[in-house]
Amino acid sequence: MKIEIGQRIKSLRIEKGVTQEELANHLGLSYQAVSKWENNISTPDIQLLPLLSVYFGVTIDDLFEMPHEVHLDRIDQMIDNERIMSTENFNYAEQYLKGILDEDPKCARAYYLLAALHYHRAESDKYLASEYAKSALFYAPDDKAHHNIFNKAMGGVASDDYYNRHDALIEYYENFVKTHPTNRRAYLYLLDQLIADRHFERAKEVLEQVKTLKHSCLDAIYEGDIAFAKGNEEEALTLWNASVTEFPNAWEAYISRGDGFVKLGRYEEAISDYEKCFSLMEKPRYTDPLTFMAKAYELNGDYAKAIETHQRVIKILEQDYNIVSGELVDAPMREIKRLQALI
Structure with missing residues (x-):
């Protein structure tokens, strides 16, 4: 269509x-943007649809006809590009996705986007909660309740270890792998939770199952993670090194060992691994290794290099994804501003 x-x-x-010009001024845009819409050169961002519908006195559905996939792509971009989503945009996206499910109850992407949409709002709410909690702490710094809510909003560790556990997630994935015994990705998510909760024997059992499905650089990485969690740092490093030795062209091996080096406080080696990881990626490249590298530079006290690396993230977003605005760009920009204040 x-x-x-x-x-x-x-x-x-x-x-x-x-x-x-009048329409453009109402929307805070240039008249060239409106001209491009009317000549089918481009289409308005999804965030503008509610404004356009109100301005013209029509429903959003009356504005246009487009395939569901185009609509879903726009909602996906909205989730990525807005740090704090307006209630109007959230309600519109939610209603549209639910409308798709009314027509096709098996549309996995609509379910995924609903999950991402609500998670986005939850993260936004946690950010706002942390900011309000900071104000509460500023005016009443000794109030335990203020510290508790700030800690929760920031995803901090609770003093009672019960609240740091992942029992529900472990139970879900234990049942999931029973019904999907060849789903390797599910086993890896299960492994992460088991190691975090120190269920080491069960983690080893799951890792053996992973190996039967596919031998990869992650086998030795996870063995090293288990050793590290048990306090065996030398054994962990030996296993992480073995992953890189066996799979020298796998970027996953280098980013994982880099994470290990950070745990060990060996930041220079972590930075080297993150750089190697990035060099092995094909376009479009993930920016994660650069983001991790920036944090390693910061932990090592080199704020200038951390800023430079965040600037690389912004450049890669433009070069590989043609992204020049929105939250994906704003996030490293905030980090640059924060780091500049430390120099």
């Missing part, structure tokens, strides 16, 4: 008796 929103906007604009 062809997207027709540009022509629809043009007809509604003419019907309302306004110019491209």
